[in-house]
Amino acid sequence: MAVASVQVQEQAARLIEARVPRNATLASLLKAHQVSDEIVNHFVESARKRFDLRRLRAEQPYRLQVSLDGAIQEFTYQIDADRFLKVVEAATQRPAEQPEFDVQVLAYEKQKALVSIRGEISAAAPSLIAAVNATGENIMLALEFARVFEGEVDFANELQPGDAFEILFEKVVREGHFGGYGDIVAARFTTGGHTFEAFRYALAGQKADYYDRDGRSMRRFFLKSPLKFEPRVTSGFSFRRVHPVLKTARAHRGVDYGAPKGAPVLSVASGTVVRAGWTGGGGNAVFVRHDNGYETRYLHLSAIAQGIRGGSRLTQGELIGKVGSTGLSTGPHLHYELLKGGTHVNPLDEHRKLPPGQPIPGVHRAAFLEHSSRAAWRFAGSGDHPVGRLARAVPAAQPAVPAAGDN
Numbered sequence: 001m002a003v004a005s006v007q008v009q010e011q012a013a014r015l016i017e018a019r020v021p022r023n024a025t026l027a028s029l030l031k032a033h034q035v036s037d038e039i040v041n042h043f044v045e046s047a048r049k050r051f052d053l054r055r056l057r058a059e060q061p062y063r064l065q066v067s068l069d070g071a072i073q074e075f076t077y078q079i080d081a082d083r084f085l086k087v088v089e090a091a092t093q094r095p096a097e098q099p100e101f102d103v104q105v106l107a108y109e110k111q112k113a114l115v116s117i118r119g120e121i122s123a124a125a126p127s128l129i130a131a132v133n134a135t136g137e138n139i140m141l142a143l144e145f146a147r148v149f150e151g152e153v154d155f156a157n158e159l160q161p162g163d164a165f166e167i168l169f170e171k172v173v174r175e176g177h178f179g180g181y182g183d184i185v186a187a188r189f190t191t192g193g194h195t196f197e198a199f200r201y202a203l204a205g206q207k208a209d210y211y212d213r214d215g216r217s218m219r220r221f222f223l224k225s226p227l228k229f230e231p232r233v234t235s236g237f238s239f240r241r242v243h244p245v246l247k248t249a250r251a252h253r254g255v256d257y258g259a260p261k262g263a264p265v266l267s268v269a270s271g272t273v274v275r276a277g278w279t280g281g282g283g284n285a286v287f288v289r290h291d292n293g294y295e296t297r298y299l300h301l302s303a304i305a306q307g308i309r310g311g312s313r314l315t316q317g318e319l320i321g322k323v324g325s326t327g328l329s330t331g332p333h334l335h336y337e338l339l340k341g342g343t344h345v346n347p348l349d350e351h352r353k354l355p356p357g358q359p360i361p362g363v364h365r366a367a368f369l370e371h372s373s374r375a376a377w378r379f380a381g382s383g384d385h386p387v388g389r390l391a392r393a394v395p396a397a398q399p400a401v402p403a404a405g406d407n
């Protein structure tokens with residue numbers, strides 16, 4: 001027993017794990033832990049050779065191990081998500097008050113784990129964000145999931161208790177701790193008896209994209225809505241309604257989405273800006289011309305995004321402005337219009353009618369089907385997808401390989 005207690009004594013040291021306080025310097029931080037001025041000076045001189053000490057940032061975590069006699073044994077400081085500073089007392093014959101230190105800036109060892117979760121919309125978790133939180137994951141994963149299905153599902157207006165999601169995704173683990181999300185590899189969403197599936201897949205020489213189980217691109221001509229996540233239709237398209245400001249019966253030739261001032265407004269499809277600026281009753285507005293004779297209009301904006309002017313080329317999902325209440329408007333909302341061949345049409349109907357995306361080319365179809373089956377099999381609670389299904393999926397793909405004369 002006596003021997004064991006001596007060993008404990010020898011190893012005894014104070015271990016401090018904390019975050020850098022506001023306005024701290026490396027020296028002030030060490031002195032706060034009763035390290036002598038002389039040792040601090042040696043320490044700071046060594047550390048300075050490898051790391052710009054002005055870059056010490058408040059709130060970043062650090063770890064300090066000090067022996068009982070006040071010597072710094074080890075100090076680590078998280079520089080950013082990827083790197084840390086590590087300072088270790090070097091073994092020398094020098095007196096304790098004149099230590100030498102080995103200083104290194106090191107990369108965190110990162111690992112990507114493939115993780116699968118399953119969750120449900122419920123009274124306790126009525127939104128996608130709440131339901132994803134309930135599984136222990138965070139809002140970033142919920143937003144990414146919503147983006148995968150944005151052409152198919154309106155996550156603000158169409159969710160019901162019992163709607164279920166499964167997500168197979170990469171989770172970055174850094175030194176045993178959560179270090180952010182990688183890609184969503186596969187996702188499934190069941191709502192109102194309908195199941196949507198998406199699989200991330202990269203065709204040779206192309207950027208990865210999402211495809212449904214049949215290999216059709218999830219990308220649609222139009223986004224589901226011009227607002228990212230919160231849209232709620234407050235007034236639909238109609239040929240006759242009382243205007244809230246003018247108090248006269250007139251057609252409402254668009255859709256109103258309730259959204260807070262400043263919420264980002266996105267172009268629902270790629271196209272060219274035909275007008276961006278003040279329009280009177282419509283306030284600040286952006287009009288965009290798209291392929292196939294379509295035009296979209298976004299009214300009452302509080303601000304138009306930088307670089308958006310007549311002639312600007314836009315990609316789908318590009319920021320064009322911020323929600324506001326300019327022009328004839330009673331409060332912050334987005335008035336959104338869709339025209340086809342110069343005539344106003346109901347955007348909600350028109351968006352829904354659009355055909356599914358481009359399919360995976362025939363020559364790649366078998367490989368894709370094998371990939372998607374494997375991914376689906378790894379969903380959480382995959383009891384409904386036994387191994388046998390994976391085995392069957394491969395031969396089933398064979399006829400899709402184009403034979404001679406296949407078109």
Ligand SMILES: [Zn+2]
Pocket residue numbers: 235252254255256334335336
């Ligand atoms: Zn309106």
